[in-house]
Amino acid sequence: MTSPHLASPSPSPAARFLAGYAPELISQAETLRLEGRLGDYLARRLPEPHQVRSDAALFDYVQALKTRHLRNAEPLQHVGFDAKLRVLQQALGTHTRRTQVQGSRLKMRREIRIASLFREAPAALLRMIVVHELAHLRELDHNKAFYQLCQHMEPDYAQLEFDLRLYLMHAEESKCGPSAGPPQAGPRPLGGPPDVPGGRGAP
Numbered sequence: 001m002t003s004p005h006l007a008s009p010s011p012s013p014a015a016r017f018l019a020g021y022a023p024e025l026i027s028q029a030e031t032l033r034l035e036g037r038l039g040d041y042l043a044r045r046l047p048e049p050h051q052v053r054s055d056a057a058l059f060d061y062v063q064a065l066k067t068r069h070l071r072n073a074e075p076l077q078h079v080g081f082d083a084k085l086r087v088l089q090q091a092l093g094t095h096t097r098r099t100q101v102q103g104s105r106l107k108m109r110r111e112i113r114i115a116s117l118f119r120e121a122p123a124a125l126l127r128m129i130v131v132h133e134l135a136h137l138r139e140l141d142h143n144k145a146f147y148q149l150c151q152h153m154e155p156d157y158a159q160l161e162f163d164l165r166l167y168l169m170h171a172e173e174s175k176c177g178p179s180a181g182p183p184q185a186g187p188r189p190l191g192g193p194p195d196v197p198g199g200r201g202a203p
């Protein structure tokens with residue numbers, strides 16, 4: 001049951017954003033998307049906004065969580081929002097630790113970069129992604145120990161990572177940007193677009 005062997009020609013958006021999740025969950029998410037109910041679902045699940053707008057505010061936010069849960073981890077050298085970071089591929093996907101070569105020494109940079117879209121994201125999702133990045137101070141890979149640490153810092157972590165994937169899927173759809181990789185079937189005109197928070201209307 002855990003090995004979905006769906007040989008569909010082009011994966012649905014839900015299958016892309018929820019790769020690795022149970023097929024039932026993927027199809028439920030795809031249904032929400034097709035029915036234009038993703039925005040409503042997210043607004044109900046994640047109603048709280050946050051006020052972390054600047055790199056300085058983000059630093060304080062991250063530092064507070066680090067002090068609480070990972071007091072002995074090495075100090076952070078940089079914390080900031082990053083407009084180029086792609087959440088699905090880079091933050092949730094495979095990780096590469098940034099290293100700097102200096103002379104003969106290989107130095108690890110302790111930095112936390114958070115994709116800019118989290119400035120506007122619900123509070124719970126900011127917390128989730130910060131917890132994720134903090135856990136990487138201890139565990140490089142997305143292994144069992146990594147997720148246990150995430151769960152320790154944020155008991156609702158697993159659900160929130162799922163919600164984040166839905167949020168990203170909804171954001172991509174609302175934006176309808178052409179820069180999202182492989183060509184994909186656009187949302188079908190089901191009688192009006194879903195509510196787009198802060199979205200633009202017709203050009």
Ligand SMILES: [Zn+2]
Pocket residue numbers: 090091092093095132136142
């Ligand atoms: Zn990661």
